[in-house]
Amino acid sequence: MGQKTSQIGPALAAQGGGFTPFSLAEVTLDGSVLLPGVLNRVVLTGSDPMSLLMPPSPTHNMLVGIVVTDAALAGSNLLDGNGKQIQAQGSLAPTQQLISGGLSPARSAILLFDGDSDHWIFVATNGNIGGPK
Amino acid sequence: MGIKTSQIAAAAEASGVAGFPEFGAAIITVDSSVLVPGVFSRVVLTGSSPMPLLMPPSPTHGLLVGFAVTDESAGGGLSLNGNGKLIQPANQSPPASSFALKSGAQSGLLRFDLASDLWCFVSTAATIVQPPG
Numbered sequence: 001m002g003q004k005t006s007q008i009g010p011a012l013a014a015q016g017g018g019f020t021p022f023s024l025a026e027v028t029l030d031g032s033v034l035l036p037g038v039l040n041r042v043v044l045t046g047s048d049p050m051s052l053l054m055p056p057s058p059t060h061n062m063l064v065g066i067v068v069t070d071a072a073l074a075g076s077n078l079l080d081g082n083g084k085q086i087q088a089q090g091s092l093a094p095t096q097q098l099i100s101g102g103l104s105p106a107r108s109a110i111l112l113f114d115g116d117s118d119h120w121i122f123v124a125t126n127g128n129i130g131g132p133k
Numbered sequence: 134m135g136i137k138t139s140q141i142a143a144a145a146e147a148s149g150v151a152g153f154p155e156f157g158a159a160i161i162t163v164d165s166s167v168l169v170p171g172v173f174s175r176v177v178l179t180g181s182s183p184m185p186l187l188m189p190p191s192p193t194h195g196l197l198v199g200f201a202v203t204d205e206s207a208g209g210g211l212s213l214n215g216n217g218k219l220i221q222p223a224n225q226s227p228p229a230s231s232f233a234l235k236s237g238a239q240s241g242l243l244r245f246d247l248a249s250d251l252w253c254f255v256s257t258a259a260t261i262v263q264p265p266g
Contacts, residue, residue: 019152019153020152020153060156061155061156063153063155087202087203087205087206109258110153110256112155112156112173112201114156114175114201114203116160116175116203117203117204119203121201121202121203121240122240122258123173123199123201123240123242123256123258124240124242124256124257124258125256125257125258
């Protein structure tokens with residue numbers, strides 16, 4: 001029996017539509033632990049920075065995303081590796097990284113955990129690409 | 134009749150909407166390596182600044198290529214070469230055959246658009262700053 005398109009659509013939607021889905025719950029408290037596998041929806045608390053914790057004991061290729069849903073309120077996010085380092089900008093990987101508004105206030109990021117190097121790596125966030133060389 | 138997970142995965146892959154890419158199995162350690170499509174190629178800096186990397190040759194529409202530097206603390210930039218195709222840069226810059234990437238935990242995700250015949254950045258990580266103090 002073949003597979004109907006109408007079956008595939010809802011099934012994919014249940015999985016997040018083929019891309020990283022939003023979390024069901026919203027993160028509304030300082031020091032919250034982010035959920036793996038989703039884009040955590042973050043509502044700013046008013047703390048600047050608002051602290052967020054990566055999931056503990058991550059496994060290779062674990063994905064964690066964040067999206068601030070009320071970035072118009074301003075304020076930054078402080079991402080804590082929760083025992084693991086987070087790769088920094090051309091320097092040693094500290095345990096915490098500050099994600100500032102930068103050029104785009106809609107702050108978002110996706111990180112993957114690399115088991116070989118034993119740290120979190122930003123694979124997407126708001127940023128720039130250098131000019132032609 | 135229910136729908137099997139294997140059917141969903143196959144359908145998602147066939148439709149090009151499979152989930153967010155993971156790290157590739159191999160680690161790139163040599164200048165001028167060709168990036169692997171469909172994954173985030175993990176890159177260990179060689180000491181060359183910039184370290185040249187090549188996009189896959191003869192890309193097809195929608196081909197996805199990612200990369201992530203796993204030892205950003207070593208410093209040094211990357212030079213991404215379109216390997217025969219142009220790469221679309223940041224806003225207000227013309228497409229070029231080669232780009233240097235700077236400032237940030239270097240990572241990027243690109244797709245090839247056949248209609249415009251060039252690689253487009255769909256995400257990157259460049260504006261990440263360490264917390265004060």
